[in-house]
Amino acid sequence: MTTTGPIRVLIVDDNAVVRMGLRSLLDAQTTIEVVGEASDGLEAVQLNTELAPDVVLCDVRMPGLDGVGAAAQMAPTTNVLMLTYSEDDDVIRSAMATGARGYLVHGAHEPDEIVAAVVSASRGSSVLGPAAAKALLSGAEPSRPAADGSAWSLTAREVEVMDHVASGMTNREIAKVCFLAEKTVKNHLNNIFPKMGVGTRAEAVSLWLGASKPTLNA
8 A cells, every 4th residue: 555646644533623733734745645634433434435545644532433443444445543642552452453554642753753654654664653662562472572683783782772662762761771871872773773774763663573583683
C-alpha cells in the first residue's frame, strides 16, 4: 500500500479542534493531501471505502464505533496510524493487533515527527511512539530475544541507548541512567538512525522490536 503521488490522508477524530489542527499541519505539506475528515468510527469506515486514502490518522476513543473497531475494518486495505491521547497498554495492544501501522500519542511528538510518521505509514512502515513501544515490549513473550545491534553495526553503547529508547525512555531519562549528557544521547541517536536506515525515533523502535538476535559487535 504505497503511493507515487501526494499522500492522501483521512483524518478521524471526534474533536473538531484536533481535526482542524491536523488538517492545518498536513495541508502545509506539499507531499500530503487531506482528502476527508470523520468524527466517528462508522463515518471513518464509510469514507475509507469511498475515498481510498493512503493513510488514515485515527483516534481511539470516539462515540459509536471506536477507533480500534474502525481500524480492524480499515487496516486490511489502508495504512491506519493511530493518533490519540490514550496511553493505556491494553488499548495500544488491541489497536496494533488490528493491523494498524503505528500508534502515536498526542503531545509526545513534534509536528514534524507526525508528518514523518504519516510518510512512513504510507510506505507500509511501522511507526511506534514511546508509549506504544513500551506497551508492546512489556506484553512480549519473556523468551523473545532482544536485538543486539550487529545487523546495523552498532557499538555496545549505541545498543544500550537503543534498548532504552525501545523501552519508551526519553533522551533525558537515558542520559540519567547512562551517566551521559543529554546532548551525547542525541549524538548517539544521530549516528544510530543512518546505520539502521531510518529517519525517526518511531521507525527505529519498530525495527528494533522486530529484529532477531544476531551476534554483538564490538
